[in-house]
Amino acid sequence: MQSESGLLRWLNVPLVYNAFSAVVGANALRRRLIQNHVRAKPGDKVIDIGCGSALALQWLPGVQYLGLDINSDCIAFARRTHGARGTFVVGDVRSLRADSRFRDADIVMALGVLHHLDDREAGDCIQFAHDALKPNGRFVCHEACWIPNQGSVSKYIMGSDRGRNIRTEQQYRDLAGKVFSKIEARVDTKPMRIPYVTIVLECEK
Numbered sequence: 001m002q003s004e005s006g007l008l009r010w011l012n013v014p015l016v017y018n019a020f021s022a023v024v025g026a027n028a029l030r031r032r033l034i035q036n037h038v039r040a041k042p043g044d045k046v047i048d049i050g051c052g053s054a055l056a057l058q059w060l061p062g063v064q065y066l067g068l069d070i071n072s073d074c075i076a077f078a079r080r081t082h083g084a085r086g087t088f089v090v091g092d093v094r095s096l097r098a099d100s101r102f103r104d105a106d107i108v109m110a111l112g113v114l115h116h117l118d119d120r121e122a123g124d125c126i127q128f129a130h131d132a133l134k135p136n137g138r139f140v141c142h143e144a145c146w147i148p149n150q151g152s153v154s155k156y157i158m159g160s161d162r163g164r165n166i167r168t169e170q171q172y173r174d175l176a177g178k179v180f181s182k183i184e185a186r187v188d189t190k191p192m193r194i195p196y197v198t199i200v201l202e203c204e205k
């Protein structure tokens with residue numbers, strides 16, 4: 001579920017979202033995340049769930065990129081920006097479950113997506129990732145994360161996020177653990193220029 005109130009609505013507009021990402025340091029964070037955790041190799045098949053305008057593509061090597069998002073404006077923006085560097089599909093994990101393009105991936109990623117989804121939708125997303133992976137493929141997801149003794153400023157900023165389902169490390173682990181048995185998680189308490197806490201989970205099939 002996503003909050004669409006007030007100024008936050010503007011973050012649905014790709015240009016506004018991309019500018020906001022640059023200002024708060026989210027682009028530098030994405031670059032580090034892609035280098036250190038996604039670790040794609042040239043030629044890998046990479047599926048990006050909730051790809052938005054496919055910002056991630058600028059830090060990936062020459063991969064076979066397949067992005068999906070429910071926001072058709074984001075997908076149109078991604079097609080205009082990246083052209084033939086990837087395939088960009090409008091839809092969600094339920095409508096695309098039987099689509100044979102979403103198979104045999106080396107890596108599936110979902111960056112900033114699960115906190116927009118309730119537990120049932122997030123479970124479907126993780127199952128979709130598992131089904132789309134080759135044996136030994138990896139699902140990498142990156143999310144906002146609550147921690148004990150959270151600072152009041154980060155609590156306020158994260159509480160204002162459009163995604164209404166930010167979780168604790170244990171809650172993310174429990175969700176992923178229903179589908180994947182090998183999970184590594186890392187919490188970062190200073191990921192950007194603003195007070196915020198994130199978690200990255202690497203799940204192996």
Ligand SMILES: C[S@@+](CC[C@H](N)C(=O)[O-])C[C@H]1O[C@@H](n2cnc3c(N)ncnc32)[C@H](O)[C@@H]1O
Nearest residue numbers: 050051052055069070071092093111112113116
């Ligand atoms: C915070 S943005 C992240 C976009 C992109 N992954 C990035 O790192 O820039 C979350 C994205 O998830 C998409 N989204 C939300 N719910 C979705 C769903 N059920 N299926 C597919 N995409 C979804 C939104 O449209 C939005 O583009």
